[in-house]
Amino acid sequence: MRKLLLGTTILGLGFGAAEAQTLNILMESVPDTRFVEELLPEFEAATGIDVELEVVNYAEMHTKLVPQLVSPTGSYDVIVVDFYWVGEFAKAGWLQPLDERIAADGFDTSVYFDSLQDLVGQVDGEQLMLPFYNYAMGLTYRHDLLEDPAEQAAFKEKYGIELRVPETWDEYLQQVEFFTRDTDGDGKNDFFGVVNQGLRPDPIAMEWSNYLFANGGRFHDESWQPMLDSPEAVKAVEDYKRNLEEFGPLGAASFGFDEAFNVAAQGKAYSYLTYNMFRTAYDDPSQSAVVDKMEIVAVPNGGLNGAWGWAIPNSSPDPDAAWTFLKWVESPEIAKKRAMLGGSPTRKDVFADEEVLAKYPYYPALENLLATSHNFPVFTYTPQFVEVLGRELSLAVTGEKTAEEAMQTANAELEALLKQDGKL
């Protein structure tokens, strides 16, 4: 027994000592993380710094990060931050401003899309993060069905307009209705115009945000005055409910993105409004029955933006090595290599790169997605607001509240949270 105790103590000391020479990074499990991992040997060869990359589940990341961030010196030199937490982390002062390092090294931040700089780059004029990868939402749809002459003729006969990649929201809603059908004649729909991710709170809140923007609505005006009781917001709730109930599969009200994606990937839905990184997954034959049949386009009027940013926490044991890593990973060469592996870039130059465009012909659509997307309200209580919005939407969808009632409550609670945060 004594040996064992001694053994564990020695092991413990061993790891403690090894930490000083290495750079520790905490990331979430997502394809871009795997791509960074693949490229790490290049960094280690160029700088001689060893990298320990630790990967955890997204849902558990916040739990793991907070004790680290409140300590004077933690275990991680570099972390990644979801836009959800930007308000909280910035207000708590947990992240090191990067402006001096950027100026000293002449790092060009103008290559990032403005919408991403607003979301996971600058906070109140200070550069706290570098945008890492984006997960802006877009409309994925079956382009093989849109190009089918028989479908085109039937659609034109029914609606009097051409069947084409939807340019307006109403046009899209008509297509959703049109493609919902009973293919085996048993009286029940088995091919759906749309599959929704109606699970509360995050999946429904994120997806519905696209409906809000598509209808011309906004979360708040320039001076943070909430606008969720607007007719546009109410119409967005009604559209969402109708899609879910009449044109979607049974159970979609409790689907997360994984369930919803699998309905689309199994070829059972015409469209799914989702994170753009799923676009590559549709072309992977090990998880998709619709290889080469899905395409992505920006939601009419612009959809919801989303992204992660690189940051150096105040508790970073070695901020200089951390910055060396950030400069490397966000350099044009590495950002391009990551894109070539199938990542979701944030730099405009990567979207304009010829090799990248040749490999991924849908990149202009993704660029348009990013350029037209809108941000979710980023403030200290973003996660709490997602809870509120998810709850109210869920109540409206299940018919326990009318769309007006739900939006009035959401509006009032958003106002209260904004006041609590000093935004109002």
Place this chain on the structure above:
Amino acid sequence: MLVRRAAATILPHVVLVVFSAAILLPLLWVLRVSLTDKLTAYRIPPEWTEPRLDNYIEIFTAYRFADWFSNSLIVALASTLLALPLAVAMAYAFARHDTGGAPLRLGVLASQMLPPIVLVVPLFALFLGAGLLNTYAALVIAHLTFNIPFLAWMLVAFFEGEVRQLEEAARIEGATRFQAFIRVSVPLAAPGIMAAGLLGFILSWNEFLLALILSGRATQTLPVGLSSLETHRGVEIALLAAAALLAILPVFVLLPFLRKYLIKGLSLGALK
């Protein structure tokens, strides 16, 4: 008569089959998913394809399954082996001397009623100060916080009742108190100690929250590693199924050896 006897044999079996199926079918489904890809796994109605071992290979090559597994093994074994002697001594003290009385016993139980998140932050701060974060030592000590009280509570019953009389008999024969404890009480409680040890091992093997917060890349345990297969771009269901099946392997391997102790241990003292 014959019919009635047949019914008496068949009926319990029908009930047993139904209940076994309720427990085993999900496991069989996981096995099936682990041998397909994600596309086939989600097909409705289910589609049967040629079983493939790709997932079992990929969790070792693309993910660090071997590390997760050995980390879990080290932590669960160390914390159980350290906890057992301490818990045996504690249970003995409670049973024989009523050490600390009811308040201490309740105090030990109360520590088990705290949600683990309450313990996590103080432990994190302590380990940070001691430079033990991201080490096996941190995880082992953290797992002792639930293993010792749990095992001690389980073991108290094994040192009460006839064990006490046999121990007194040994004392009359001239054994010291310590000899009586080591030579008589502990062997008599052995089935209970084995059963408690197995349960302690399983508790530690499955523990998630402490392992999440206190581990680093080198010490990540299975539950933390497995959860990372649930990614921001969907659940890697086929890989997860393969990994989950391998993760329950140790308990499967241990169970036949420990079954007799487990049943004896859990039913001992039931008829007093």
